[in-house]
Amino acid sequence: MPENTGDAPQVTEVPAAPKRPQKRRFQGTMQQISGSLTFYKVFAFTTGIMLLILVAKMIMDYGFGYELYAGGTTAEGTANTLGFHPKESVSGGTGISYWTAVIHGWIYVVYVIAGFRLWFLMNWRFSRLVTIVLGGVVPFLSFIVERRIAAEVRRDIEANPEAVRRY
Secondary structure, three states: OOOOOOOOOOOOOOOOOOOOOOOOOOOOOHHHHHHHHHHHHHHHHHHHHHHHHHHHHHHHHHHHOEEEEEOOEOOOOOEOOEEEEEOOOOEOOEEHHHHHHHHHHHHHHHHHHHHHHHHHHHOOOHHHHHHHHHOOOOOOHHHHHHHHHHHHHHHHHHHOHHHOOOO
């Protein structure tokens, strides 16, 4: 049996554990994220403008019964270059309203792709993607969402510079 001398056992200090490597937070390089952000911003702005034009078209169409026509002849017999006229009152002209909706639809598809790419590269939660997608269907919301998303990207990258993937 060991002899008890009343002295406390000597404790040697354990060195601090080495710093663990931080898990990469982002899925892309700085150039990929920056390019994706620029692409997203351009299409968020374009989608927002096209959505406002589409809403104005719908108000004129369903609210007042007017459509934007290019070319043709009006009911009064005058030549039409571009103007709002009552529905079906221009013969030989093209209704611009239809093409506004089609163009907005395709721009919205590109906007969703741009938002998806940014969402993937930033490695965000799924709810962030839903917010981005909804930004293109509610008038004026794409401008607000774009500004907040761009600020969040910059803030995340500045706060986590070591989390950006490097090749």
